Amino acid sequence: MKDKICIIGLGYVGLPLAHAFSSKYPVVGFDINEKRIEELNNGYDRTEELSETQVKETIKNGMKFSLDINDIKDCNIFIVTVPTPIDRNNKPDLTPLIKSSQTVGKVLKKNDIVIYESTVYPGVTEDICVPELEKVSGLKFNVDFFAGYSPERINPGDKEHTVTKILKVTSGSTPEIADKVDNLYKSIILAGTHKASSIKVAEASKVIENTQRDVNIALINELSLIFNTMSINTSEVIAAAATKWNFIKLMPGLVGGHCIGVDPYYLTYKAEELGYKPNLILGARQINNGMAKYIAERTIKLMIKKGIQIKDSKVLVLGITFKENCPDARNTKVIDIINEMKEYGCFVDVSDYWADKNEVKHEYGLSLIDKYNFELQNIIDNIDKFLLVVEDYFINFIVSLWEEEQQTCLNIQEFIKTIEQKKIIITKRILKEFLYKINYKKNVENFIRRYRQTRGNKSLEFICKKDLILLCKDIIRDNKQTIRLKIIN
Numbered sequence: 259m260k261d262k263i264c265i266i267g268l269g270y271v272g273l274p275l276a277h278a279f280s281s282k283y284p285v286v287g288f289d290i291n292e293k294r295i296e297e298l299n300n301g302y303d304r305t306e307e308l309s310e311t312q313v314k315e316t317i318k319n320g321m322k323f324s325l326d327i328n329d330i331k332d333c334n335i336f337i338v339t340v341p342t343p344i345d346r347n348n349k350p351d352l353t354p355l356i357k358s359s360q361t362v363g364k365v366l367k368k369n370d371i372v373i374y375e376s377t378v379y380p381g382v383t384e385d386i387c388v389p390e391l392e393k394v395s396g397l398k399f400n401v402d403f404f405a406g407y408s409p410e411r412i413n414p415g416d417k418e419h420t421v422t423k424i425l426k427v428t429s430g431s432t433p434e435i436a437d438k439v440d441n442l443y444k445s446i447i448l449a450g451t452h453k454a455s456s457i458k459v460a461e462a463s464k465v466i467e468n469t470q471r472d473v474n475i476a477l478i479n480e481l482s483l484i485f486n487t488m489s490i491n492t493s494e495v496i497a498a499a500a501t502k503w504n505f506i507k508l509m510p511g512l513v514g515g516h517c518i519g520v521d522p523y524y525l526t527y528k529a530e531e532l533g534y535k536p537n538l539i540l541g542a543r544q545i546n547n548g549m550a551k552y553i554a555e556r557t558i559k560l561m562i563k564k565g566i567q568i569k570d571s572k573v574l575v576l577g578i579t580f581k582e583n584c585p586d587a588r589n590t591k592v593i594d595i596i597n598e599m600k601e602y603g604c605f606v607d608v609s610d611y612w613a614d615k616n617e618v619k620h621e622y623g624l625s626l627i628d629k630y631n632f633e634l635q636n637i638i639d640n641i642d643k644f645l646l647v648v649e650d651y652f653i654n655f656i657v658s659l660w661e662e663e664q665q666t667c668l669n670i671q672e673f674i675k676t677i678e679q680k681k682i683i684i685t686k687r688i689l690k691e692f693l694y695k696i697n698y699k700k701n702v703e704n705f706i707r708r709y710r711q712t713r714g715n716k717s718l719e720f721i722c723k724k725d726l727i728l729l730c731k732d733i734i735r736d737n738k739q740t741i742r743l744k745i746i747n
Contacts (some may be wrong), residue, residue, distance in 0.1 A: 261442070264333035265287055266358050268298065268323070270305040270376060270586065271410040272339035274421045277312055278446045280319040286330050287323045288361075298323040304614065306585055335442070336374065338362070338387075341411060341516060342376045343588075348523045350379065352386060359387045363394025366403055366550035371430075373406040373439060377521050379528035380458040381408050384431070399431070405649035406430040407457045409464030412513075415584035427450040443485055468521035469539055474506060475513055478544030479549055482510035486556075512553075513546040514591035515580035518530070550594030558602055569603035578610040578618055578626070585612040593622050593642045 261283055265276040268289040276287045289295055299317070301310045308316075322329060330336075340354040355376055362372055369562070376384050388399050397403050411424045426447045429437030440453045454460040463603060483493040492510055500507040513519050522539050529536045561568060580590040587610075596606050609627040610618075618624050 260284065261335050262286070262333045263335045263337060264330040264362075266336060266338045266362065267340040269339065269341065270307050270414050271412050272301060273305065273313075274412060274444045275306050275337065275339060275410075276321060277308055277316045278320040278422050280316045280353075282445055283354070283439045285316075285319075285321045286333060287321060288325065288327075289331050290325055292325055295323050295325050304585065305414070306612075307412070312550060314380070325519035327364060328363065333365070334367070334369070335371050336362045336366075337373045337375060337408075339375045342378055342520075342524070343516065344520050344523050350524050350527050352378075352394075353383065355382070355387060356390055359390035359631060360394050362616070363391045366391060366395035366397055366449075367401050367556045368397065369404075370405065370441065371404045371406060373408055375408055375410040377409065377464050377468070377524060378461055379524040380461045380527070381477075383457050404431050404435040407436060408443060409460060411467075414586055415581060422446055422448045426451045427454055427460050427463055428452070429454040429457045431457060466519055468518045469525055472513060472518050472546060473542040474520050474540060475508055475511075475518070478508045479510045479513075479545050480609075483552065503527065510549070512549055512580075512595075513600060514589050515586065516588045517730070519546070519580075521588050547591075550591045551598050554598035554602075556597045557599070565658040571604045571608045573599050573604045574598075574627075575606060576610070578608050578613050578622075578624070583612070585614060587613050587618055587621060593624075596624070 263279050263283050263286075264286045264600045265272045265279070266288050268276065268287045268291075272287065276285050281287050294304070298313060301317070303309075303313050309581045317323075324330070338355070338358050342355060342359045344352045345351050355374070355378070359372075366372070372387075374387060383405055388405055391397070391403065391405075392399055396401070401406070406429055407596070408426055408428045411426070412421060413419050424447075426443045426449070428440040428443050428451050430439045436453055440451050454463065455477045478492075478496070478573070481495070485492045485495060496507060496509065499505050503511075504553060522543055525537050526536045526543075558568060561571065575592065575596055577588045578592050579585060581594075596608065599606050607627050608618075610626050613626060618626055
């Protein structure tokens, strides 16, 4: 008999996995969110991991989206992809995992296999989930039913490294089941699989992936703090260091979301439970958690230096989701910047093209500005003091300003005037990205020419760490479409 697969949880992990399996197996996608099921049946994926075409392709393959437990009774393989969050004290919250196990237990049959993909600390599958399966089903583990673990490796918003293109770690509760689980994933994963020796090894491999990244980013963030005290540009330091082949090129910034900012706590929780205090990992978490406050304080200092009144200043934050090109606002650290700016007496408005207004309102009590209302005049009328920007979001915003200027035949002087009036904080990286995105030479040269006509030979002024950035004449290397900037101190 051909395997019939049930995917429990249809978020950014479960849905792409269901889509991949649906090309070769009968699949049922199960989720307790009625609205989510309705949207998927209509071809809409709010996570934007799948296009409308891909969702409808999944349905055409025979996939069924359901919240009715009766629809999964005849499945023999259950793959659990529910979130594993932390509570307000940074302790693992296994509630979604336990409830999902109880749901599966109600329909579990002899010889069925339950595979978990959620990030956990080593031992959760066999010590916490399996007992729930046994208790509800009345079946015996490794006699009547079996388990596996295959950690998810999806990178939200990444359209290049999709589920079938990422090598998959697999494991099973017996050698035979390990082979079966491995072959199951191998049938859809183009990048191949790695069969771990045990479920615990597979669990540990997942939880250290993001822990390692968290620690590495913390190092870069701390270096950024150090270099700032020395008036050294961190981006330039990283660019120089990255010329060595084995240097890991990471950039300083906020570390939020439901993976990197959460997963390390699962490991530290288990370590402390066993009597070991993981000082390095916890120290990295402390550094990364403090970056939002640091950014806000640096912004306030820049405002003071520019003679901008802090109290009652109007601040616009572009971007509330935890990362660029992603609608997920869970555990975003941008909210910490917002709250810190409010503590200083600023009025803060927030906009994000990607974010769900209702979700943001529910989670953070924030009412997002209309994402379609960013006309030049509207900005001038409503943000009269100061514009605070999260870099990755501002790149798209400044490009949209450029495109609007082009489309409405506004002259370049107005474009420049808008940027200067708003006292936009812009970094060298933002400028590079902007020039890259408008990247053909004619536009760039026209920008420089008209600017010089307007302002004489003065350099193009932006507020940044070193205050002045001068654009070179030869900005674009046509063949490789890269940017060269000449920095004048």
